[in-house]
């Protein structure tokens with residue numbers, strides 16, 4: 001049987017398209033730029049170290065890109081992702097689901113969350129250094145995806161298979177730097193995500209890989 | 210060092226899209242190593258509660274006056290590549306008013322606003338993956354006055370829920386601006402899938418469009434059993 005005689009009944013997907021400049025702000029209801037906030041009327045919240053990921057999304061002119069829709073996805077402090085295969089996992093945090101989103105302004109964005117734990121090795125998957133997956137939608141692009149790591153995790157970063165797949169100078173561009181902050185506040189990490197041009201951030205192809 | 214790097218897609222800026230020239234990465238996307246792939250698929254469980262009538266863009270709220278323009282209905286299924294329904298997932302749409310104006314504060318003021326049209330709405334797919342909206346046939350708008358580039362009539366859609374995530378646009382066959390629209394041209398052979406299919410008229414004479422939204426690739430990697 002030749003390959004050409006094999007038919008498929010798979011449906012052809014739509015093409016991803018730009019979100020354009022006019023994604024309604026009011027669709028960002030409920031504040032998901034702060035995953036540490038206490039739930040209404042409760043004095044308990046997510047486990048873990050509170051952090052702020054402060055980022056600048058930059059274009060090829062070095063200008064901050066505003067009106068971009070940025071989505072975050074991460075494990076909880078114990079390194080557990082809230083995915084269906086982890087349903088009922090004893091280390092799931094009932095106060096943390098790991099999905100955040102915001103729309104950028106002309107200022108750096110601030111995503112307040114808890115520092116993700118390292119993902120344990122399981123089911124043929126390597127252990128992963130603590131990281132936050134960042135997905136960006138804006139006018140001019142369809143969708144960009146990358147992962148951001150932390151500079152105070154050098155041992156875990158050195159073992160991470162995603163970082164290891166990149167040449168050294170690109171690896172550095174995914175590592176957020178902790179900056180000096182008052183000891184009683186959340187730790188602040190800074191990252192520049194460069195969409196195009198000198199210092200361009202490595203983005204990942206999550207459709208074909 | 211891995212031998213297989215830099216083999217992902219190369220993203221292409223639209224030929225006349227100013228933002229794209231500054232925002233589309235110049236390098237190819239990087240492949241995700243197998244051992245690192247699991248954590249790339251968000252699982253979105255926290256979706257907003259919806260108010261009655263949020264899928265009817267023709268009125269700002271139930272009982273309010275109807276917006277100006279031609280009422281259309283858009284309905285269909287949200288499916289994965291195997292034809293399985295994507296259930297209980299948020300579908301958001303937004304479109305310009307009859308005159309091609311968005312209510313978004315950043316839309317430069319050229320065309321009229323309609324006090325009875327907000328231009329965005331949302332709904333959840335049902336158990337069969339079905340969705341339904343009523344809206345106003347969007348007008349074309351001048352996206353780049355400097356080069357006289359018009360956008361053909363279109364409705365933006367965003368899908369979010371579970372592992373499903375997609376941003377796409379629906380177009381209307383026969384629109385004279387399609388042939389010069391870089392976003393539409395870049396769709397290439399996928400163009401026909403992005404047309405709403407006119408299937409008839411509803412009881413009040415509204416045009417009925419059927420549009421199935423098929424989400425591909427990794428975006429349906431996790432699927433409810």
Ligand SMILES: [Fe+2]
Nearest residue numbers: 020022363365
């Ligand atoms: Fe538009």
